[in-house]
Amino acid sequence: MSQIDPGTSSWLRTRNDREALRLFLEHGALTRTRLGELSGMSKPTATQMIARLERADLVAPVGEVAGSRGPSAVSWGVRNDRINGVAVNMLDDGIQAVLVDALGTPHPIIELPVHGVERSPESDVGRAIEAACAASGAERSTVEAVTVGLQAAVSSGSDTLSLTDTLPGWPSEGSRERIESSLGVSATLENDVNLATMAERAFGVAQDAGSFALLWIGVGLGIGVDLGGSIHRGAHGGAGEIGYLTVAGRPGEPGAVTTALLGSAYVMNLAGAPSTARYPQGVAAIAADEWALREIAARIAVTIEPVLAVLDPQLVVLGGPTSLAGGDRLAELVGEIVLSEERPTPSVRLSTTGDSAVLAGARRLLVEQIRSRLEDRIPTQ
Known part of the structure; x- marks a missing residue:
């Protein structure tokens, strides 16, 4: 302007x-x-x-x-047909996407398979944009921005990614630039758990918390850290990658990476899911299994111990598919264990942003960006 x-x-x-x-x-x-x-x-x-x-x-x-x-x-x-955006969630076995407009109108969430598909940042995001537009009847030409949630450590300043185990075809450098130059959109790449944390701050159980940590329990693990309304990302975007931390599962047991202690493979086995079952549907049975919930709660308490010792958050939020399957009872059990420790302890709550928390966080960022773009189109003369 x-x-x-x-x-x-x-x-x-x-x-x-x-x-x-x-x-x-x-x-x-x-x-x-x-x-x-x-x-x-x-x-x-x-x-x-x-x-x-x-x-x-x-x-x-x-x-x-x-x-x-x-x-x-x-x-x-x-x-709301002038400028649109697309929110994207890159899962380990698929892509979720939804159209976003200036009014935050609900649009269909689409899911795309990735098995057998040639992968790259521009092809993955391009497919997501086309599918989201088709599902909502929007013109592709109206999409000016995308926000992409990634299971990776994201350093936006240097346009680098690390810990990209679930992103075949995505390079460690230059992914955002490739998306923008190839697709003609403004791209924001963000860690998926950070996006879920933003959603929890905006309209979840953490709206009034001074600080909180969101433990995401899914295929892998991650921690989102909110300090007074700001996401703590670390110097290279790697803050919260707790799934790579080695801890002891129980006293006397050998150390294990936290993903092995609480990841989807462990919980599926604990739930007795058949080999043909898919996550997260295969862990639904834990909601009615008190013994399983206690086992998971004990492992959560071990996993978040370093977070509590270093950050001392006011609140711990349990999010992700496994947490949602365990429900309020799982949060209650974790709270009981944490409360027994000899130090000031946070309250433990279950996330209330639902199973599309990552997309919800991405949508919120996009609504702000789209509104800013609309303001910039107001004539100055």
Whole structure:
């Protein structure tokens, strides 16, 4: 956006138009009278703001509101077909994706197989964009941004990835640049557990926590660390990769990597899942198995011991498919073990962001990016 001198009529118009757009995004469809009330502007000024936003293709009439007397009033709403994004979750055995618009409208979540498919950052994300657009009836040309959740340590500043066990075809350097140059979109790459942690802070059980750690228990393990509303990523994006930490499973037992102690292979075996079962469906039985829940809780307590000792979080959130299968009872058992330790202890809660927490975190980032892009399209003259 070009520079405008503060206090000039052009500056005031742009400022008012940005505020009007924010009100449309926050409140939905508005009449000129309601926009005037919310913005503190007169009806004529509200009419002018709407006219400018309509000329910029940012709002359009969406209906009429009947008044107590006189004719119905036209209501306007944000055009959510101007800019879209796609949230992507790269799983070990597939890809999840969903279209995202400025209003955060619910769209279908699609799942794509990866077995037997040639992999690369641009091909994986390109397939996800095409499928998400097809499922929602959106034009591919409207997609300007993607946020991709990865089971990897992500250093966004240097565009490098490490610990990429589940990402065949993705190079250690340059993945974001390849996506952007090949697909013509702005790309944000982020660790999947960090995205789930953002979702937990935004609308989960951690909204009021000063600090918290989210232990993700899935095919592998990860820790998301939120310190006062900011994600702690570490110097190279590797903070929270607790699945690679070696600890003792029980006193007297040899050391083991935490993924071996709590990963999907162990939990599937504990649940007695048949060899043909797939994770996470195969671990649903643990919810009714008190002995299994206690075994898992004991291993969780061992796994998070270093986190508690180093970070001393106010809250520990259990997330991921295994945690959701174990339910509130699993969180209760972990809390009992942690409480027995001779030190100040955090509360332990089950995640409430559901089984699409990674996509939810990615969607939240994209909504903010899309809204910022819409604001940038407001004329400055």
